[in-house]
Amino acid sequence: MSSSRINPNITPDLLAGLQTAQQQLNETVLELSTGRSINSPSDNPVGTADLVLNLSAQAQNDSFQQNISDLTTRMQTADSSLASAVNVINQAITLGVSGGGSDLTTSERGSIATQLQGIQQQLVSIANTSVSGTYLFAGTLVENPPFTLNPAAAAGVTYNGNSSVTSVEIDTGQNVNVNVPGDQLFLNPSGSLLGSINQLITALQTNTGISAANVALGQASSEFEAQTVNYGTSLSQLASTGTELATDGVQLAAQESAIDGADIAQVATQFTQANVAYQTVLEAEGKILSLPNLLSFIQ
Amino acid sequence: MSLTTSLYTTLSALEADQGAIAVTSNNISNVNTPGYSRQVAVLEEAPIVSFGNLQFGTGVDLASVQGVRDNVLQLRLDQQAQTQGQLNTFVAGMNEIQPVFNEAAGSGLESSISQFFNSFQQLAADPTNLGLRQSTISDGQTLAAGFNQAATTLNSQQQAADQGVVQSVSQINTLSSQIASLNGQITAATGQGQTPNSLLDQRALLVNQLSGIVDVSSITADTTGLTLTTKGGALLVTGNQSFNLTTQPNAAGFQDVYSQGADITASIQSGSLAGYLQLRDQEIPSLSSKLDTLASGIATAVNTQSTAGFDLNGAAGGNFFVPPAAGPGAALNLAVGITDPKKVAASADGTPGNNANATALANLQSQSIVSGQTPITYYSSIVFQVGNDTSNATAAQSGQQLVTQQLQDQQGAISGVSLDQEGANLVLYQNAYSAAARVAGVIASLFSTAINMGLVTTA
Numbered sequence: 001m002s003s004s005r006i007n008p009n010i011t012p013d014l015l016a017g018l019q020t021a022q023q024q025l026n027e028t029v030l031e032l033s034t035g036r037s038i039n040s041p042s043d044n045p046v047g048t049a050d051l052v053l054n055l056s057a058q059a060q061n062d063s064f065q066q067n068i069s070d071l072t073t074r075m076q077t078a079d080s081s082l083a084s085a086v087n088v089i090n091q092a093i094t095l096g097v098s099g100g101g102s103d104l105t106t107s108e109r110g111s112i113a114t115q116l117q118g119i120q121q122q123l124v125s126i127a128n129t130s131v132s133g134t135y136l137f138a139g140t141l142v143e144n145p146p147f148t149l150n151p152a153a154a155a156g157v158t159y160n161g162n163s164s165v166t167s168v169e170i171d172t173g174q175n176v177n178v179n180v181p182g183d184q185l186f187l188n189p190s191g192s193l194l195g196s197i198n199q200l201i202t203a204l205q206t207n208t209g210i211s212a213a214n215v216a217l218g219q220a221s222s223e224f225e226a227q228t229v230n231y232g233t234s235l236s237q238l239a240s241t242g243t244e245l246a247t248d249g250v251q252l253a254a255q256e257s258a259i260d261g262a263d264i265a266q267v268a269t270q271f272t273q274a275n276v277a278y279q280t281v282l283e284a285e286g287k288i289l290s291l292p293n294l295l296s297f298i299q
Numbered sequence: 300m301s302l303t304t305s306l307y308t309t310l311s312a313l314e315a316d317q318g319a320i321a322v323t324s325n326n327i328s329n330v331n332t333p334g335y336s337r338q339v340a341v342l343e344e345a346p347i348v349s350f351g352n353l354q355f356g357t358g359v360d361l362a363s364v365q366g367v368r369d370n371v372l373q374l375r376l377d378q379q380a381q382t383q384g385q386l387n388t389f390v391a392g393m394n395e396i397q398p399v400f401n402e403a404a405g406s407g408l409e410s411s412i413s414q415f416f417n418s419f420q421q422l423a424a425d426p427t428n429l430g431l432r433q434s435t436i437s438d439g440q441t442l443a444a445g446f447n448q449a450a451t452t453l454n455s456q457q458q459a460a461d462q463g464v465v466q467s468v469s470q471i472n473t474l475s476s477q478i479a480s481l482n483g484q485i486t487a488a489t490g491q492g493q494t495p496n497s498l499l500d501q502r503a504l505l506v507n508q509l510s511g512i513v514d515v516s517s518i519t520a521d522t523t524g525l526t527l528t529t530k531g532g533a534l535l536v537t538g539n540q541s542f543n544l545t546t547q548p549n550a551a552g553f554q555d556v557y558s559q560g561a562d563i564t565a566s567i568q569s570g571s572l573a574g575y576l577q578l579r580d581q582e583i584p585s586l587s588s589k590l591d592t593l594a595s596g597i598a599t600a601v602n603t604q605s606t607a608g609f610d611l612n613g614a615a616g617g618n619f620f621v622p623p624a625a626g627p628g629a630a631l632n633l634a635v636g637i638t639d640p641k642k643v644a645a646s647a648d649g650t651p652g653n654n655a656n657a658t659a660l661a662n663l664q665s666q667s668i669v670s671g672q673t674p675i676t677y678y679s680s681i682v683f684q685v686g687n688d689t690s691n692a693t694a695a696q697s698g699q700q701l702v703t704q705q706l707q708d709q710q711g712a713i714s715g716v717s718l719d720q721e722g723a724n725l726v727l728y729q730n731a732y733s734a735a736a737r738v739a740g741v742i743a744s745l746f747s748t749a750i751n752m753g754l755v756t757t758a
Contacts, residue, residue, distance in 0.1 A: 007709075007710075007712045007715055008718070009716075012704070013704065016700075038403040040398075040686075041397055041400055041403075042687075042693060043403075048402055048403060051402050052407070052409045052682050056409055056412070056413045059410065059417055060664070064420070067423075070421075070424055070425065133427070134425065134427055134428070134652070139652065140652030142651055164650060164653065166653070168424050168658070294722030295725075298726060
């Protein structure tokens with residue numbers, strides 16, 4: 001009668017069992033403490049590669065949103081400058097109408113012309129609005145004031161900017177125009193604002209062609225307001241894209257969490273199980289190791 | 300048959316039982332000795348003697364003390380040690396490399412790459428802003444530093460693996476010479492008809508240790524003892540002679556393994572030496588080369604786009620990065636070539652407010668500028684490789700550990716010392732010894748009876 005012999009030295013097996021239990025415990029502790037199911041690339045190679053793409057998309061999304069925030073501030077400044085210009089233009093129109101009165105004396109017309117020169121300067125000042133050293137209505141020649149007063153010029157000003165429109169990408173493949181060049185705003189061929197103001201000043205000073213100048217100013221005013229609408233359009237485009245990006249951002253964050261977020265409830269349960277398993281193995285192995293053998297009973 | 304014969308018969312039992320008790324006590328003494336195979340006292344009936352037509356036994360002989368071992372199982376354990384040694388070394392090395400690419404913990408290159416391109420995106424919204432221009436340079440420097448750091452870590456891991464190769468070779472030589480020396484002693488003892496159990500155990504233990512380092516093939520020949528070669532055929536030990544492996548630097552400056560003048564590096568397939576070689580010659584070069592491709596791809600594309608634009612002074616744009624040299628080292632030496640923020644070529648037409656080139660630079664991140672992939676997609680494939688190779692090796696390592704454990708259990712079942720069994724044997728031999736001693740006592744009293752026979756006592 002013989003039975004197959006079993007390995008009398010069970011210590012290595014016991015230690016291996018203990019190690020496995022401890023490793024499971026460590027893994028759940030790590031997941032709980034970081035809140036992530038991926039704590040190194042080998043935990044989930046495909047997930048980690050996806051995570052790289054997701055984090056990059058999130059970073060780009062953040063960058064677009066930051067741009068939209070900065071652009072919105074800058075374009076609101078431009079928009080409100082242009083709104084203040086509209087008030088000034090309305091004053092000029094009123095002055096032009098009153099300057100066209102047949103009962104005015106030369107000196108009264110001269111006085112109106114002087115007021116209009118003040119308005120001309122205000123408009124030039126508005127046209128030279130800058131934010132942090134960047135002139136908003138200079139096309140792309142943004143480093144210098146685009147308009148300088150020049151009585152010799154037909155429009156009474158020299159335009160130093162260019163006619164370039166700057167377009168900024170605010171989402172992948174989606175661009176927005178962030179400026180209207182100064183010449184298009186203030187010296188538009190379809191109605192030149194600064195030109196018509198200068199024309200009115202000259203008309204009042206010479207008492208010739210005042211009504212024609214008033215008509216020209218009226219046209220120029222309409223054209224100016226039509227051009228300022230571009231800013232409103234761009235601002236609303238910024239706002240709607242900003243909302244879309246915020247939504248995308250939330251989705252991307254949700255995706256990230258789906259890729260590497262630990263299911264806390266599940267991990268907590270696993271932790272409890274691993275802890276119980278570890279304690280149980282410890283207890284059992286402690287008992288096994290202290291078991292007597294036959295020699296303990298031999299007298 | 301005489302009483303004397305009976306006394307000698309009893310004496311043989313006393314001697315045999317003493318020997319058996321010595322074997323048992325030696326087994327108990329070595330219960331925790333690594334590599335020890337339990338020994339068994341082999342008792343045999345002593346030759347018989349004949350008187351006329353009667354035959355009498357003459358007691359018991361302790362014929363031999365046998366070590367209980369299974370050579371085939373030992374061979375499997377050795378092979379297992381080779382696979383296990385390679386996986387352990389490879390996994391340990393990969394675990395050192397993983398932190399370089401640990402995106403989940405935020406320690407990889409993804410954020411530097413994304414941040415670098417997005418800084419051009421931000422610059423496009425305000426191209427004359429010197430602060431934003433400076434950001435593109437400092438983000439470029441951060442990216443370059445990230446690449447430098449990653450390449451440096453890979454290089455130092457490669458150096459460490461090279462050190463591992465040298466140390467492994469030195470361990471192989473030490474073990475080979477110890478095995479050769481044991482071979483000599485075993486052959487000598489065997490020649491004298493002995494069974495040198497303890498030497499055999501020691502040699503098996505050393506061969507197992509050697510198997511953990513290199514792929515050992517063993518051939519046992521009666522005349523010369525054990526001959527050991529690598530699987531590729533390089534001779535390590537024959538008889539009492541060992542053959543040292545040597546190392547010599549190769550073209551890349553790493554140590555190759557030589558056996559008697561021949562380069563055997565490529566033929567080493569398992570053991571920790573193979574693990575070091577796999578890290579040093581395959582995995583790390585593959586990762587380094589991909590990192591170089593990525594760094595070079597980004598630097599070249601950014602430089603090309605930069606030189607197509609104009610800086611803030613209206614001058615033609617220059618290289619943003621120091622142009623990477625061809626071949627290895629692009630990641631290690633990546634550096635930003637400009638320091639003046641005005642030199643960032645954001646404009647496409649030379650006017651300061653133009654942002655078209657900055658936008659083009661930012662959009663490089665979604666173009667296939669690195670081996671037909673976008674920088675981030677290419678980078679994610681590197682991260683995948685690191686994760687996947689580590690994960691596969693770790694899974695194999697766990698599997699192999701279970702196999703090893705099982706084989707060790709089997710070996711323990713055959714060769715391990717059981718205190719219960721030894722306890723039982725002890726009682727068995729003790730009883731036999733006591734019985735024999737008792738018989739001797741009886742024979743002594745019979746002698747006394749015989750001697751006193753016929754003696755007349757006076758009252």
